[in-house]
Amino acid sequence: MGFCVKAGLLIVTFLSVVSQIASIAKLPSSFGRCSVKDPEMDKCLAKNVEDAIHLLKADTPELGLATLDPLDIPELVIGEGTGPVNVVQNFKNIKLHGLTSSSCLDAHFDSKNNILTARSITPELRLQGKYSMKGKVLLLPIYGDGDCNITLINTKINHTILGETVEKKGHTFFNIYNYTVTLRPEKMIYKFDNLFNGDRQLGEQVLNVLNDNWNEVFTDVRDGYEKSFGLIFHGLGNRVFSRVPLKDIFLDLE
Numbered sequence: 001m002g003f004c005v006k007a008g009l010l011i012v013t014f015l016s017v018v019s020q021i022a023s024i025a026k027l028p029s030s031f032g033r034c035s036v037k038d039p040e041m042d043k044c045l046a047k048n049v050e051d052a053i054h055l056l057k058a059d060t061p062e063l064g065l066a067t068l069d070p071l072d073i074p075e076l077v078i079g080e081g082t083g084p085v086n087v088v089q090n091f092k093n094i095k096l097h098g099l100t101s102s103s104c105l106d107a108h109f110d111s112k113n114n115i116l117t118a119r120s121i122t123p124e125l126r127l128q129g130k131y132s133m134k135g136k137v138l139l140l141p142i143y144g145d146g147d148c149n150i151t152l153i154n155t156k157i158n159h160t161i162l163g164e165t166v167e168k169k170g171h172t173f174f175n176i177y178n179y180t181v182t183l184r185p186e187k188m189i190y191k192f193d194n195l196f197n198g199d200r201q202l203g204e205q206v207l208n209v210l211n212d213n214w215n216e217v218f219t220d221v222r223d224g225y226e227k228s229f230g231l232i233f234h235g236l237g238n239r240v241f242s243r244v245p246l247k248d249i250f251l252d253l254e
Contacts, residue, residue, distance in 0.1 A: 024171060025062050025243040030055055035251040036111050049118060050104035057100040064239050070095035070128075076228055080135065081220030084213075087135025087142060089221075094129035096232075098122055102157075111253060114174065116161040125152040125185075131192060138213060142206055146194030154186035157229075161237065171245040172253075179234035181226050188214040 027033070032048035034041055056068045066072075073094040080086050099122065107118040132145035162178040190210045195203035210217055218225070247253050 023243070024169060024245065025064075026248055027244055028055070028060065028062060033249065033251050036109070037252045042106065042108050045109060046104045046107040046118070049107050050102070050120075053100055053102050053104070053120075063243060065236070068236070069100040070097045071099060071232070072096075073127075073129075073232065076127075078221050078224040078228070081223075083216075083220040084138045085217055085220040087133050087137055090132045091127070091148070092130045094127050097126040097128065098124045105156075109250065111250065114163040114165060116159075116163065118159045120157045120159065122155045122157065123153070125155055126150070133192075137206075137217060138209060140206055140209060142195065144192055144195035144197070144203070146192070148193065149189075149191040151189040151191075152183070152185040153188070156184040158182040159233065163241070165246065172247065173244075174241040174246045174249070176234055176237045176241060179230050179237060181230045181233065183222060183226050183229065185218070188218050190214065190217075 031052050032044070034044035034048055038044055053068075056065060059066050073096055074092065076091040076094055078089040078091075080088055101124070102120045102122040105119040105121060107116070109116050127148075127150045129148060130146070131148035134143035136142060158181060160178075160180045161176055163174045163176045165172050166175045167173075188211075190207060192203070192207065195206060241249075
């Protein structure tokens with residue numbers, strides 16, 4: 001089941017949160033578990049989060065997850081910014097590559113307030129698919145439609161997950177009601193084929209300008225990308241938390 005959400009500068013269509021539990025599941029034995037009473041809980045959690053991300057490169061049917069690499073995103077729309085980006089970026093049939101190569105720098109679970117925070121870094125996040133757009137960037141006209149490839153290099157991501165406990169089928173589950181991220185790439189590389197109806201020289205000139213000024217361009221529409229990734233991670237997180245009881249994820253919860 002898909003959904004379409006308007007949130008500030010974006011519209012994203014994605015496989016949504018599972019609102020009803022089809023069946024109770026357990027984490028695969030390859031997934032680590034941490035005790036909330038462990039004084040080294042944060043280190044344990046960071047290690048297990050990173051290990052789980054790497055394991056999710058393969059399908060995990062018991063959790064209702066297909067491979068996260070690539071991750072299919074049927075539709076993504078990033079609206080125009082308030083500065084140099086005066087164009088709506090429409091993306092379809094996007095494949096997001098690179099998530100499962102992420103490293104978790106640190107993590108913390110506040111079990112009393114149901115807040116999970118983490119910091120990660122991903123060497124290369126690549127969005128590959130179809131685009132269409134018409135407008136101006138850095139005062140330059142830009143239009144086209146075709147294949148695209150947007151690459152974020154060494155992206156640091158801060159994750160803040162707000163949840164609540166819910167009782168279902170005699171078990172306690174963790175329901176994520178808000179997932180926010182910040183994205184801080186070290187560099188971005190834009191590639192849009194068929195700009196200006198295939199005018200190769202003009203297209204290459206504009207792409208050079210975009211890539212030379214990637215930080216200014218991305219900063220203006222960062223909010224749209226962050227909300228998009230937040231929605232995507234929200235859906236993925238609840239896929240797991242809606243199936244696995246909280247006590248099977250975090251040990252020694254009372």
